[in-house]
Amino acid sequence: MARAILLRQLTLGPRSRLQLERKLRDRNVPMEVAAALLDRFEDVGLVDDAEFARMWVRGRGEAKSLGRSALRRELNEKGITGDLAEEALEELTPDAEEESARRLLARRVRPFDRTDPAARDKxxxxxVGLLARKGHSPGSAFRLAAQVIDADSGDNVLEQRPY
Known part of the structure; x- marks a missing residue:
């Protein structure tokens, strides 16, 4: 029964060991059985926290434009901490993180009266709040948002920076 639970969970998508342990605990599988089964799944490569962390950072960093702190927090919730999390986060380069934030801002910037300082500040x-909620540092969030707003045309912001 425990093996079927694990296989079903893994067919839904990659999972960390902690997520699978929680699922087995929720289904009242004895912890000794769960640990032995998870160890076996790790031995054959079906459960790999390092690969899961790399895929999570790559996918969520690009798709959701998340910054390092948000990704670190999500990995921690999935049971990926310490060196394993930091190794996965190293794959997210500062340039890639910034480009992701720029793309998000380019999509989300609203038209406003560029002659009105209050409208610009708003x-x-x-x-900046949008990027802060996505886990970007305050300094880079402010800098990137100001660059997007101060661009000559709000619809082609990505041309400011070469790829």
Missing amino acids: ELRRL
């Missing part, structure tokens, strides 16, 4: 605060 949009700047909104965009």
Whole structure:
């Protein structure tokens, strides 16, 4: 029964060892059985926390434009901590993180009266808050949002920086 639970979970998508342990605990599988089965799944490569962490950082960093701190927090919730999490986060280069944030801002910037300083400040605060909630550092969030807002045309912001 425990093997079927694990295989079903893994067909839904990659899972960390902690996530699978929690699922087995929720299904009242004895912890000795769960540990032995998870060890076997790790031996044959079906459960690999390092690979899971790399895939999670790559996928969530690109798809959701998340910054390092948000990704670190999500990995921690999945049971990936310490060196394993830091190794996965090293794959997210600062340039890639910044480009992801720029793309997000380019999609989310709203038209505003560029001659009105109050309207500019309001949009700047909104965009900085958006990046802050996505786990980007305050300094880079402010810098990137200001660059997007100060661009000549709001619809082609990505041309400011070469790829």
